[in-house]
Amino acid sequence: xxxxxxxxxxxxxxxxxxxxxxxxxxxxxxxxxxxxxxxxxxxxxxxxxxxxxxxxxxxxxxxxxxxxxxxxxxxxxxxxxxxxxxxxxxxxxxxxxxxxxxxxxxxxxxxxxxxxxxxxxxxxxxxxxxxxxxxxxxxxxxxxxxxxxxxxxxxxxxxxxxxxxxxxxxxxxxxxxxxxxxxxxxxxxxxxxxxxxxxxxxxxxxxxxxxxxxxxxxxxxxxxxxxxxxxxxxxxxxxxxxxxxxxxxxx
Amino acid sequence: xxxxxxxxxxxxxxxxxxxxxxxxxxxxxxxxxxxxxxxxxxxxxxxxxxxxxxxxxxxxxxxxxxxxxxxxxxxxxxxxxxxxxxxxxxxxxxxxxxxxxxxxxxxxxxxxxxxxxxxxxxxxxxxxxxxxxxxxxxxxxxxxxxxxxxxxxxxxxxxxxxxxxxxxxxxxxxxxxxxxxxxxxxxxxxxxxxxxxxxxxxxxxxxxxxxxxxxxxxxxxxxxxxxxxxxxxxxxxxxxxxxxxxxxxxxxxxxxxxxxxxxxxxxxxxxxxxxxxxxxxxxxxxxxxxxxxxxxxxxxxxxxxxxxxxxxxxxxxxxxxxxxxxxxxxxxxxxxxxxxxxxxxxxxxxxx
Amino acid sequence: xxxxxxxxxxxxxxxxxxxxxxxxxxxxxxxxxxxxxxxxxxxxxxxxxxxxxxxxxxxxxxxxxxxx
Numbered sequence: 001x002x003x004x005x006x007x008x009x010x011x012x013x014x015x016x017x018x019x020x021x022x023x024x025x026x027x028x029x030x031x032x033x034x035x036x037x038x039x040x041x042x043x044x045x046x047x048x049x050x051x052x053x054x055x056x057x058x059x060x061x062x063x064x065x066x067x068x069x070x071x072x073x074x075x076x077x078x079x080x081x082x083x084x085x086x087x088x089x090x091x092x093x094x095x096x097x098x099x100x101x102x103x104x105x106x107x108x109x110x111x112x113x114x115x116x117x118x119x120x121x122x123x124x125x126x127x128x129x130x131x132x133x134x135x136x137x138x139x140x141x142x143x144x145x146x147x148x149x150x151x152x153x154x155x156x157x158x159x160x161x162x163x164x165x166x167x168x169x170x171x172x173x174x175x176x177x178x179x180x181x182x183x184x185x186x187x188x189x190x191x192x193x194x195x196x197x198x199x200x201x202x203x204x205x206x207x208x209x210x211x212x213x214x215x216x217x218x219x220x221x222x223x224x225x226x227x228x229x230x231x232x233x234x235x236x237x238x239x240x241x242x243x244x245x246x247x248x249x250x251x
Numbered sequence: 252x253x254x255x256x257x258x259x260x261x262x263x264x265x266x267x268x269x270x271x272x273x274x275x276x277x278x279x280x281x282x283x284x285x286x287x288x289x290x291x292x293x294x295x296x297x298x299x300x301x302x303x304x305x306x307x308x309x310x311x312x313x314x315x316x317x318x319x320x321x322x323x324x325x326x327x328x329x330x331x332x333x334x335x336x337x338x339x340x341x342x343x344x345x346x347x348x349x350x351x352x353x354x355x356x357x358x359x360x361x362x363x364x365x366x367x368x369x370x371x372x373x374x375x376x377x378x379x380x381x382x383x384x385x386x387x388x389x390x391x392x393x394x395x396x397x398x399x400x401x402x403x404x405x406x407x408x409x410x411x412x413x414x415x416x417x418x419x420x421x422x423x424x425x426x427x428x429x430x431x432x433x434x435x436x437x438x439x440x441x442x443x444x445x446x447x448x449x450x451x452x453x454x455x456x457x458x459x460x461x462x463x464x465x466x467x468x469x470x471x472x473x474x475x476x477x478x479x480x481x482x483x484x485x486x487x488x489x490x491x492x493x494x495x496x497x498x499x500x501x502x503x504x505x506x507x508x509x510x511x512x513x514x515x516x517x518x519x520x521x522x523x524x525x526x527x528x529x530x531x532x533x534x535x536x537x538x539x540x541x542x543x544x545x546x547x548x549x550x551x552x553x554x555x556x557x558x559x560x561x562x563x564x565x566x567x568x569x570x571x572x573x574x575x576x577x578x579x580x581x582x583x584x585x586x587x588x589x590x591x592x593x594x595x596x597x598x599x600x601x602x603x
Numbered sequence: 604x605x606x607x608x609x610x611x612x613x614x615x616x617x618x619x620x621x622x623x624x625x626x627x628x629x630x631x632x633x634x635x636x637x638x639x640x641x642x643x644x645x646x647x648x649x650x651x652x653x654x655x656x657x658x659x660x661x662x663x664x665x666x667x668x669x670x671x
Contacts, residue, residue: 001606002493005656005669012456019639021617023420043449057458065320066460068343074305078317078325081301082275084407086449104313105307120616181657182624193646206331214617221617 008032010041014058021213023178024052027120028059030184031091034192035062037200044078044087048071052126053092070101076115077133086251087198089116095125098134098160101248105186109198110169116194122211123232130216134158137235142216144218165241172197172205173242179228180211183238188241202245205226208237252289253432260398261425263288264328264354264418267402270433272440273324273352274300275596279307279333282366283422287328308333312340312353316336319349320459322446324406328354331372332363335380341415342381346461348445348476350409354404354418355389356425359584365583367506367521368422373561376419377535384473386414386480386489389534391505395429400436401532407439412483417474419534421557423507423586483536491530492537494520498527499597501545503566505531507586512555516591525602534562546570551599555579556591575599604656607646610666611635614643618659620667626651629658 010032018024022124035041044062050069057064067075072090080088097105097119110113124142131144135157139148140163149157161175172194176187187209194205210232212224219227240246258266265287268276278292288304292460293304305311311327318325329337334355357372359365360524372380375388388408390401398420400464407418433448450456463469478573491509504512509530519526531538545552551574554563562576578596581587614637621629621644628648637643646652654671656661 001604001671003668004605004654004671005659005667007665007668015613018663020663021285021619022663025665026661029665031488034576042452045447045449054462061456063450063457064460065317065447065458066347066462067316068339070311071309071316071340074310074313075444076315077303077310077318078275078277078314079321080317081314082318082321082323082325083448085664086447104310107310124397128662179661184660206304207286221619223623225619 003129006103008036008219010035011062012061017055017061018052019193019215020136020193021214021224024120025164026178026184027118027209027211028056029189030191031118032060033090033188034195038194038195039200040087042194043085044089045083046080047076047088047090049090049092049096051096053091053093053120053125056091070096070099071104072101073113073117074098075082075117077108077113080113080115084114087116087195089118089129089195090119091118093126094121094135098158106164108169109164110167112169112171114198116198117204117206118191119206119208121160121208121236122213124213124216125218126213135152137231159236161206161241162204167177169204169205171244173208174240175208175236175238177210177228177233177238179225253290253434255430255432257430258351258395258566260395260427261286261432262290263354263395265294266401267433267436268326268352268400268406269298269300270326270436271324271403271406271438273406274298275318275323275325276302277310277311277314277318277325277327279304279305281330281333283358283425284328284330284354286425287354302585303487308336308570309339312337316340316344316347316349319351320347320389320447321598322443322448326352326354327388328356330356330358331369334372334375338380340385341387342385345381345385345387346359347459348413349459350410350413351415352418354420356421357421359582361535365424368586369557369582370421370506370508371558371561371582372419373534373556373558376417377456377537377565385476386535386581386587387417388412388483389417391534392424392533393506393509395424395427396431397599398424398509399431399433401603403436403438408487410439410441412455412479419506421507424484427516439476453504486540487533488536488540489532490541492532492579495527495529495545497525498548500524500549500553502526502528502553502555502592503531503542503562503595504528505562508555508557511587511590514574514589515596518589518593524596526596537565537569542566542569543571543579546573549562551602552572552576553579553595553599555587557586558582560570605652606670607623607652607658608668609644611643612638612665613666615639615664616641616643617663619661619663620644620645623657625657625663626653628652639645657662
């Protein structure tokens, strides 16, 4: 018998601190699998966010830095501009990337900064205990929208992939989900492509991963994945929103 | 004789940084320091370096943080309101123990304030504008030559002690033109085994981080850092003494204020007043020993500042309030005249 | 013939593997409590395993190894 599935080498042996059923672990693994398959662990430098994934620096076996809240794309820019031959990625949540760090995100994309951004959208601030995120759905109940997100009062959730794809700058913007086996496998392909693009010097590649937060959504892990399908994906449709190279080839 | 070139203060900083091996500059436009960015924008692409105009001061300092973490010599420059925005990053850089050089060409504040020269960021620079227990090495040039030499010194010290060196200049010295020389500059290099370079799968991963959720670990980190700061306080204070041998009155002033003060000292000497000047060159570490020694000799101190009286607190602390310390100041972008300083010296002499 | 191995002590009992298994041969064993204090996932009928690795694909804690 041969091993057909095991933990990727680009993950350390540190035990993940995430809640039971939290898809962060799946997404970490997909990133690590991409790093393994592309053989880039030795030259990869990762940027951890502020949020639930703050301790990602303990989980990835490559060199890591912990950025200030929302500033990961700026920190990654600093690293990449000093070490263009290294592979630099950020791993960020929705509060980090789409609220406090929106300027850094948009401008890194506009510059077509040659980095890979993994954006985990689970429609809530997880680490601080479940507050309304820039991506919380209309009507979604959170700690700071206890009567449901009222769009008249606090506005609409931001569709990051759609928004960034209007920019000339970025190379690749895709939205994937990790709520079932098929979607996880597709998510893996997109993440790998986002790293491959960087290796080929194509520029800014962002994969928005629609994820779940069973704990703060107040659901079982399985129910949370079902809610991704029933409520999240209709608002945040899966798809490739921008692929400059593919678009050029199609012309 | 060393070759001398005529340069503007801000440009001297930029040229000195390049000579110190800095090849990465991340900034955001703000008056009155724009010449630094303009110089870098022109020069860096020609020498294989990187000039990048960021989307904000916040982004630029976090680019500096990332670049510093790779072990590169990196800098940013700004002016007072911009430094407030950079303070978050300065705290992270301190908490992660990576070296960087930050220039503050001060302007009047608070708020948007004005664009004329000021020294009102003394507290922010020396006591820490960002959150948490940390220090920066704060260098206060008083001439264009020092804009250059302290920039190079700042890079050396940052690498040596793994902390931020801040050049605390002001709009006057930034815009002033003087002949300077780069020939005495000594560039030091340090090993950086902690840097993010990629593991090559040959070593355990390096982590640059300021998060320690276990309070005992965070305490240890803080204590370790302050042990290092103690060494800096012991070894690195710099100051200039002028006519202090027989002085009865000691004027204390840094940066542009010290140049005005020097003229006033000469004028006061002509009147027969025994007065001298101590000019702190490092504001942190503060030249405490020099001032403490002076306190045993002189009968009064005059602190000359372009603010509402910030350094005066450190003068009182350093001298343990053994002698009266009076303030001679202007604020909001105004500069005291030599006559105003002279009058303060006369009053101190009379014990007023 | 396929084999699934769990690092049982690291299992958080979330049950995502149980739901992912097309053969319905995984279960949360309520009778067990592991070192982390969770009732872990277990294999109930190894013979029927086809080695599809769906369980490992959905496992958020990377505790499943699949051999085939």
